[in-house]
Amino acid sequence: MSVPNNVLELSLKLQKLQNRLAELDAERSSVETEIAVCMSELGKATSAHVLPGTNATSRDLALWVIRKYPERPISPNDVAREGGIEPTTVRSLLQRMARQGIIRRTSHGRYELVKR
Numbered sequence: 001m002s003v004p005n006n007v008l009e010l011s012l013k014l015q016k017l018q019n020r021l022a023e024l025d026a027e028r029s030s031v032e033t034e035i036a037v038c039m040s041e042l043g044k045a046t047s048a049h050v051l052p053g054t055n056a057t058s059r060d061l062a063l064w065v066i067r068k069y070p071e072r073p074i075s076p077n078d079v080a081r082e083g084g085i086e087p088t089t090v091r092s093l094l095q096r097m098a099r100q101g102i103i104r105r106t107s108h109g110r111y112e113l114v115k116r
Contacts, residue, residue, distance in 0.1 A: 036102040073110035
């Protein structure tokens with residue numbers, strides 16, 4: 001096989017792999033959103049006051065705190081204090097969850113669960 005043909009074939013293979021990786025990233029984001037929605041629905045069905053398990057993620061804890069107070073928007077400080085999460089972690093987590101459509105920002109520094 002000549003060098004130009006090998007370079008072309010490898011370049012095409014690399015492009016296909018990069019495209020597949022982009023597809024997987026999009027699928028992962030979609031699945032994470034579906035998981036969060038299911039967790040939210042499960043929380044509504046069981047009770048917003050059931051404390052997450054010992055191996056709960058920061059995201060689980062944040063959702064638990066937000067579901068605990070459906071009558072008012074929650075601040076990152078509320079989530080940090082009640083969820084036992086570092087405030088800097090909470091701020092970025094809430095912003096990411098808002099971008100994913102799990103929660104929404106209602107005013108400066110306040111968030112609530114998206115009603116579905």
